[in-house]
Amino acid sequence: MRIKKAIAAAGAASVLMLGLAACASDTTGGSGGEGGGGGGKAVTIGIKFDQPGVGFKEGSTYTGFDVDVANYVAKELGYTDVTFKEAKSADRETLIESGQVDMIFASYTINEERQQKVSFAGPYLVAGQDLLVRSDDSSITGPESLNGKKLCSVTGSTSAQNVKKDFAGKVQLQNYDSYSKCLPAVLSGNIDALTTDDDILAGYAAQPQYKGKLKVVGKPFTEEPYGVGIKKGDTALCKKIDTAITKMIDSGDWKKALDKNFGDANYTPDASKNPPKPIACS
Structure with a gap:
């Protein structure tokens, strides 16, 4: 009887260890890990849900320029399962700091105050x-x-x-x-x-x-460089995102995404600043 109990306990321990290993494997792609992101299966990205042309949710469909850039970057980083989460303006830093999202593409202007809490890759668009x-x-x-x-x-x-x-x-x-x-x-x-x-x-x-x-009105009076918000200090992920954005621009896919999302709105960003050169990584 004691032998049977020992065998059963060993078997249960093996099943538990296998389960823990599987769980660890499933989470490697979500936050990017210490290695700077990419190569995993799943990623959670914050976007706006109520900005047509930029980030918009209708039913289960997500559209907009930010969405297209986010999908392109995620694919380049090796992610195959993208989950979008709403990132309202007031919640963006909290979402990143708490680990609820891995990246934020949400008309997120790079500025010094925000850089105290999060890091930015990009920019991928300069609006006004x-x-x-x-x-x-x-x-x-x-x-x-x-x-x-x-x-x-x-x-x-x-x-x-x-x-x-x-x-x-x-x-x-x-x-x-x-x-x-x-x-x-x-x-x-x-x-x-x-x-x-x-x-x-x-x-x-x-x-x-x-x-x-x-x-x-048509008279922009500021410069708004859109960055990709990520966890503070993750320079490895930042550089990978910048590489992906540069590839999107150089391939012509950036311009296609711009025309697709803003053609009906007759919007053209300032040609002297766009397409931008991703240089943030801060």
Whole structure:
């Protein structure tokens, strides 16, 4: 009886060890590990869900320029199973720091404040901050004309705060938790303008329900280099992402993705800055 019990215990231990080994194998691709990412099966990528042309979720389908760049990079890094997770502006650093995502492609401008918490690869696009207003509103011609006006401010984004600080100290900031919720307010007149990057605004204005009713002012007043957010200090992963982005640009696939996602919006990024040269790795 003791012999049988010993054999059974040994067998159970073997099954347990095999199970643990299998689990370890399944997770090697998720976070990139210490070796800088790639070569695994699964990866979780943060994107926006409510920015047509940039990052947009409809049912179980994900579209947009950020999505196309993310899929290209993931494939180049050897990932075969990509899971997209919503990355709202206010949540992006937390998602990276907590390990809920491995990379973020979410109209994520590289700046010094964010670099204190996360690292960036890229940039893969240089956009510019602009204004979205009603098509019949001729009173707003740029950020300086916003004094006394109501401007949509989105939690976690610095766009509206920058307007108040640098251009129109008397602008009234109205807080919302996403850009998509600002759009009906602009259309109804409860908000006078929405500000964020020009590619995002162009995507909104091109939506069927807003076409002809909303317009982009067309005078960008900042430079917004979009980076790929990753865990702080992961330079190995950063370099691999930069290599993949460079390959996408050189192959012509970057331009194809741009035309595919912004053709209907008549949006063309500043040719003097695009396509950019990925140099972040910081």
